[in-house]
Amino acid sequence: MTHYPSGGPSPVVPPPPHDGAWSPARVDPVAGTEYGLVHLTVVPAMSGQATGSLIAGIASILVSTLVLCFGLVGAGEGWGALVAGAFALLAVLLGAGAVAGALIAMRQIRGSGLAGRLRFKGRGVAVAGCWCGAVGAGIALLSLVLSIIVGAAS
Incomplete structure (x- = not known):
């Protein structure tokens, strides 16, 4: 498992489902890990x-x-x-x-x-x-x- 420093590569966002029920609004990288927090846009x-x-x-x-x-x-x-x-x-x-x-x-x-x-x-x-x-x-x-x-x- 590779840990990236805070200036490392951005996490990869998974593609949204084909029905368009949600879409990623932004991704915040979690410092010291290769993971990120995805904020979703929910359809009204x-x-x-x-x-x-x-x-x-x-x-x-x-x-x-x-x-x-x-x-x-x-x-x-x-x-x-x-x-x-x-x-x-x-x-x-x-x-x-x-x-x-x-x-x-x-x-x-x-x-x-x-x-x-x-x-x-x-x-x-x-x-x-x-x-x-x-x-x-x-x-x-x-x-x-x-x-x-x-x-x-x-």
């Missing part, structure tokens, strides 16, 4: 909170269309407002969950990337989830009001 990961928020927001919009459909179809028979109210509750809960999840994701993304911590990405996905959740809850509430008005007029 997508925030799961942001993705979940977008999924919940889209689900809120889809359920809010059910509120409108059931509210208008059942208005003449008297059951429209009741069924629309049940689906409106589900849509509002999904929308509120999407907004809360998006806010948590944006805080997670903003606080990530400090020294020694994983960096998250997906702020745009979180913003889209926040908007979809708010729009879905709003459409559900407006559709419920519309179905109650149409049901009372019938």
Whole structure:
């Protein structure tokens, strides 16, 4: 085993894997040895909170269309407002969950990337989830009001 003085040859960095999951940022030689310390650059990961928020927001919009459909179809028979109210509750809960999840994701993304911590990405996905959740809850509430008005007029 050959020991190099501090001014000896630089350690050899192994090639990164083919999937590109990491790449060496820098190599610090360990004094008095032939070894070096490799500092890796880690690829940022997508925030799961942001993705979940977008999924919940889209689900809120889809359920809010059910509120409108059931509210208008059942208005003449008297059951429209009741069924629309049940689906409106589900849509509002999904929308509120999407907004809360998006806010948590944006805080997670903003606080990530400090020294020694994983960096998250997906702020745009979180913003889209926040908007979809708010729009879905709003459409559900407006559709419920519309179905109650149409049901009372019938």
